[in-house]
Amino acid sequence: MYSYLAWNISVADALDRLLILELKCLRVAPDARKIINRQHSELRSMLVSVVGRYVLDSGSDTEVVLGYIADLRTIHSALWDLEDLVRQSSCSLDDYRRITTLNNERAKIKASIDQIFHGHITDPKEYSDETTQTTEEE
Secondary structure, eight states, rough: OOOOOOOOHEEEEEEEHHHHHHHHHHHHHHGGGHHHHHHHHHHHHHHHHHHHHHHHHHHTTTHHHHHHHHHHHHHHEEEHHHHHHHHOOOOOOOHHHHHHHHHHHHHHHHHHHHHHHTTOOOOOOSSSGGOOOTTTTO
16 A cells, blocks of 8 residues: 655646656666556656646647757756766766756756746745856866
């Protein structure tokens, strides 16, 4: 038996989670995939229902959302590779900066998706892009 929490999340957060599960299905050990595949399938069904209804009503932003999904896939893959470096203790300062930059890009994409779906649940960030910039002194 599984325990679940039920709460409202934005379409962007659900899409983000779905894409992370998709990546895990490709990259984790085979014995762990069964649980991940089930979670992926359940979340995908819910999202198809919500997003499908929206697309039928508006349709105009479909290609934009698909572009954001492709961008999130690319970001997740890059983050996965960088996090592997962190776990192996072979991560440079530039790698850490890249993680921050990618997470900033991810947050911007999610905010754009939430705007398209008129989401009222947001995930504000308290840091700026300045944290990812290098200075001449370094």
